[in-house]
Amino acid sequence: MGLVVQKYGGSSVADAEGIKRVARRIVDTKKAGHEVVVVVSAMGDTTDELIDLAQEISPIPTGREFDMLLTAGERISMSLLAMAIKNLGPEAMSFTGSQAGVITDSSHNKARIIDVTPGRIRSALDQGAIAIVAGFQGVSQDSKDITTLGRGGSDTTAVALAAALDAEVCEIYTDVDGVFTADPRLVPMARKVDAIPFEDMLELAAHGSKVLLDRCVEYARRYDIPIHVRSSFSGKRGTWVGKLPEGGAMEQAIISGVAHDTSEAKVTVVGVPDKPGEAAGIFRTIADADLNIDMVVQNVSAASTGLTDISFTLPKTDGHKAIEALRKVQGAVGFETLRYDDHIAKISLVGAGMRTNPGVTATFFEALSNAGVNIELISTSEIRISVVTREDDVAEAVRAVHSAFGLDSDSEEAVVYGGTGR
Amino acid sequence: MGLVVQKYGGSSVADAEGIKRVARRIVDTKKAGHEVVVVVSAMGDTTDELIDLAQEISPIPTGREFDMLLTAGERISMSLLAMAIKNLGPEAMSFTGSQAGVITDSSHNKARIIDVTPGRIRSALDQGAIAIVAGFQGVSQDSKDITTLGRGGSDTTAVALAAALDAEVCEIYTDVDGVFTADPRLVPMARKVDAIPFEDMLELAAHGSKVLLDRCVEYARRYDIPIHVRSSFSGKRGTWVGKLPEGGAMEQAIISGVAHDTSEAKVTVVGVPDKPGEAAGIFRTIADADLNIDMVVQNVSAASTGLTDISFTLPKTDGHKAIEALRKVQGAVGFETLRYDDHIAKISLVGAGMRTNPGVTATFFEALSNAGVNIELISTSEIRISVVTREDDVAEAVRAVHSAFGLDSDSEEAVVYGGTGR
Structure with missing residues (x-):
């Protein structure tokens, strides 16, 4: 012991x-x-x-x-x-x-x-x-x-x-009883995850899951300390967060969960001259103001105008600081205008299994489309896909994606990582 | 500065x-x-x-x-x-x-x-x-x-x-504005003291004045740190507590103040055989129970019985422990019975000047007698006289003594120690 x-x-x-x-x-x-x-x-x-x-x-x-x-x-x-x-x-x-x-x-x-x-x-x-x-x-x-x-x-x-x-x-x-495949307040069918690798937990934490913070998961991963997230009320076995077991149950484990985050705002810099150094000028301004940004997307330049739009997201609490900082450099950088939108939601699908499973992205977008949810921004990592939608659509979007990947609790297709906690 | x-x-x-x-x-x-x-x-x-x-x-x-x-x-x-x-x-x-x-x-x-x-x-x-x-x-x-x-x-x-x-x-x-000649709640005529020597402040603190604790005054005296007690609300000059100035205003300064204390109880051990070792047995018992006693008085033995009464005071909070401890040794020590009284008050007159001024004790007792206050116990030090009275008499007793020594605020006879704070 x-x-x-x-x-x-x-x-x-x-x-x-x-x-x-x-x-x-x-x-x-x-x-x-x-x-x-x-x-x-x-x-x-x-x-x-x-x-x-x-x-x-x-x-x-x-x-x-x-x-x-x-x-x-x-x-x-x-x-x-x-x-x-x-x-x-x-x-x-x-x-x-x-x-x-x-x-x-x-x-x-x-x-x-x-x-x-x-x-x-x-x-x-x-x-x-x-x-x-x-x-x-x-x-x-x-x-x-x-x-x-x-x-x-x-x-x-x-x-x-x-x-x-x-x-x-x-x-x-x-x-709460552990880490869930989605926030149970939005998705009543959400299922407690028995075990999840550090990497997936990191992505969930970084993109809206409130159970653990990314900083703590990062520390645990570095020193390989298994974390057991559980309820102090029920005493039931919760969720084990740990190193993916070697060999592991990779084939069956595609998706760990769906995270959402409504704490961010979107800033769009409209009409940026499409030439080298323009984006750098914008993001240097943001960095100098000591603001952390999350997603960054630059749309393809409209050939006819030679102008492009650059959008990024950041915590709502930093939104006004970003706008202020950018206004000051409008002349120097030479963009047309700024748009600020704090009624957005970010929905993220996380799973180490998506590395080896083609079609995840397609299923994700189809699910949102079938639910009538419009996508405003997209960003991906090796084990995550995130989109920005209207804030009003967040519950509908999370439920649609959760269901499309067989995560609902009455579904046959369990999402499990073998090993540590089972 | x-x-x-x-x-x-x-x-x-x-x-x-x-x-x-x-x-x-x-x-x-x-x-x-x-x-x-x-x-x-x-x-x-x-x-x-x-x-x-x-x-x-x-x-x-x-x-x-x-x-x-x-x-x-x-x-x-x-x-x-x-x-x-x-x-x-x-x-x-x-x-x-x-x-x-x-x-x-x-x-x-x-x-x-x-x-x-x-x-x-x-x-x-x-x-x-x-x-x-x-x-x-x-x-x-x-x-x-x-x-x-x-x-x-x-x-x-x-x-x-x-x-x-x-x-x-x-x-x-x-x-409060400083140290007073008596508790202003009991004695509306009480006067703020401008300066008081460490020794008098120690006696006042040890016998019921709440402004400073004896422990703190003792520390200040040992290192000769003047204390200025004053109000955080009024900002007025308060009371200086310090070393009696050499030569000083000793002649005019007789009395520093009157303290009272209703937090003590009186225990009387009745019918103690009047022979060597009996008192020692009683106070060893009290000491072994880790109780601190204050005043101790033994009455003269009544020649006809060969028995005497011993009384002492101690904090009310320790009263029951003392009675319990004494009951256990009743057989061994051989006293007749115990009396416990927690409706007493202690009134103390304090002043280094009383050392050289005869008649202080007489004036003190006369004042109490004129006010119709009965005295149950008496104890003195070089610069203090304390008596125990009924708790109900405390206000009357303090006012009478305060007035008899010219401490009332409309009195001509100011009570001052020269030096430090004036």
């Missing part, structure tokens, strides 16, 4: 009852003979409440002090969880990110983990204790200041500790 | 408005040319709310994890205060007790400070920043675990930092 890292999100420890329920689960794992390290997020809405308080004080709270503030949230949940465990019998000790040896760079509010030195955790485990660690936080290598890891930080803490402690598995407990 | 340590209690930083008001005061001090270190408590009721949460989880929360939990409170107030200051212009950095170098023993929930190594604070000041430090918390020398200092801990943090940084003064901001 090896070491298990478990991570519980804020909804699992939202109140005293939740904390006690989680404590029982942890104690059961310990009693089954495992060494247990637990990473915990702040209780329920604590972090949002702290952000609200900070905004009453300072218009744009950032930096060192903001991180100091936010890390109070996990301090509360982790110590309460340790008390709840001790109350059931086993010894438990809680550790801040700094005490747990989570060393980061100095980028406050979005720090990256650069090393994990879990000496105190190892020592607590050696004494037979359960170690509780604050997620989402670390300490900067240079300044010794407290840092936070940004969105999805607690999952990353869990995977990083699992790697540093050579854990057998990193269990991510959440309020 | 030297270094000033300022301490703000929970009521001063109870909400965003309070934090902004405190920030303005701090910035004013900085702009006046001082280096400023600020010690801050948790916002308003935060600590009580955390204790409630802990009690939902575990019946008697204690130890390491409880300290980890409680220290989240100051983490929130200190980072918000730093943000509020930065928002006004000056640089500010917040530090946990551990980061500020507050080193303690390992007694969780009531740790004692054993060293202060404020290297990071000094370095922040050298960079021109205002340093904000979490009160009430430290880090244990042996285990490197987070500790809390117990009741009045933030005041002690402030004084300890002032000593370690060689501050010019430690300003304790609170919700």
Whole structure:
């Protein structure tokens, strides 16, 4: 029986009852003979409440002090969880990110983990204790200041500790049963996936699946730490995310799932002179404004005019910054006008199996066409096809694609990757 | 212009408005040319709310994890205060007790400070920043675990930092204007004291005055750090607590004030055989039960019976433990019965001047007698007289004594110590 890292999100420890329920689960794992390290997020809405308080004080709270503030949230949940465990019998000790040896760079509010030195955790485990660690936080290598890891930080803490402690598995407990072939709120027929390779999970996470963040999956892939995503409420087996087994069940496994994302906006730069350097000028402007873009499409130039249109998508929250930055260079770059559209949806089909299965793209487009969904942009990778549609069409589009690839739960054609979790 | 340590209690930083008001005061001090270190408590009721949460989880929360939990409170107030200051212009950095170098023993929930190594604070000041430090918390020398200092801990943090940084003064901001000659809620004529020697403040604090705790005053006296107790709301000059100036205004300064305390209970051990070793047996029992007693009085033995009564006072919260412990040794010690009374009040008259002024005791007792207040126990030190009365008599008794010693605010006879703050 090896070491298990478990991570519980804020909804699992939202109140005293939740904390006690989680404590029982942890104690059961310990009693089954495992060494247990637990990473915990702040209780329920604590972090949002702290952000609200900070905004009453300072218009744009950032930096060192903001991180100091936010890390109070996990301090509360982790110590309460340790008390709840001790109350059931086993010894438990809680550790801040700094005490747990989570060393980061100095980028406050979005720090990256650069090393994990879990000496105190190892020592607590050696004494037979359960170690509780604050997620989402670390300490900067240079300044010794407290840092936070940004969105999805607690999952990353869990995977990083699992790697540093050579854990057998990193269990991510959440309020759903695992990874689904599509968002069950849009697709009632969506099916829980039993196992999925790192690569597919990365694409799903990067393109709208909320269960895991791409950053955490990327970390797990690099150190080959299997992740088990499961519900802290039901206790059922969830989804294993891991390395594709050699040989594997490649033939039968085509598609892992359908992701959708309505958080992006589309910017179209209209009437760009179709000559070398024009696109570069546009994207240099965007990069200089520190904005991350997602899909980029340039339409074929209309021969008669010598002008072309360039479209890209980016988070809605960055939309106005992009427009502002581009307006400033309109004269220099020489485009005609800008169009901004934040009523779009991105639908992505993901599956390593599509590499070797011709016809996936055709089936995908046919499904959308049969559902009467218009496609505005297309972008592909080796294991993914994404399209942009009207936001209003998103549910219809996801259901149509889900069904066309036999993912519906009453379908014969199961989508499974053999190996790890079955 | 030297270094000033300022301490703000929970009521001063109870909400965003309070934090902004405190920030303005701090910035004013900085702009006046001082280096400023600020010690801050948790916002308003935060600590009580955390204790409630802990009690939902575990019946008697204690130890390491409880300290980890409680220290989240100051983490929130200190980072918000730093943000509020930065928002006004000056640089500010917040530090946990551990980061500020507050080193303690390992007694969780009531740790004692054993060293202060404020290297990071000094370095922040050298960079021109205002340093904000979490009160009430430290880090244990042996285990490197987070500790809390117990009741009045933030005041002690402030004084300890002032000593370690060689501050010019430690300003304790609170919700009253300073130290009064009596509790203004009982005595409307009570007068603010301009200056008071450490010794008198120690006696007042030890016998019921709530403004400062004896522990903090003791620390200040040991390192000779003047304390300025003042209001964070009015900004008026408050009370200076310091070393009695040499020569000083001793002649005119007889009495510093009248303290009262209704938090104690009286235990009377009735019918103790009047022979050597009996009292020792009783107080060994109390000591073994880890109870602190305050006043002790043994009445003269009635010659006819050879029996005597021994009375003592102790905190009401420890009353039942004392009775239980004594019942167990009733046979061995051989007393007749126990009486327990928790409707008592202690009234204490404090003043270094009483050493050289005969008649103070007589005036004190006459005042109580004229007010019709019965005295149940008497205990004295060189600069204090305390009596126990009925709890119902406390207001009447304090007013009578206050008036008899010319402390009322319309009185001619001002009670002042020369020097420091005038």
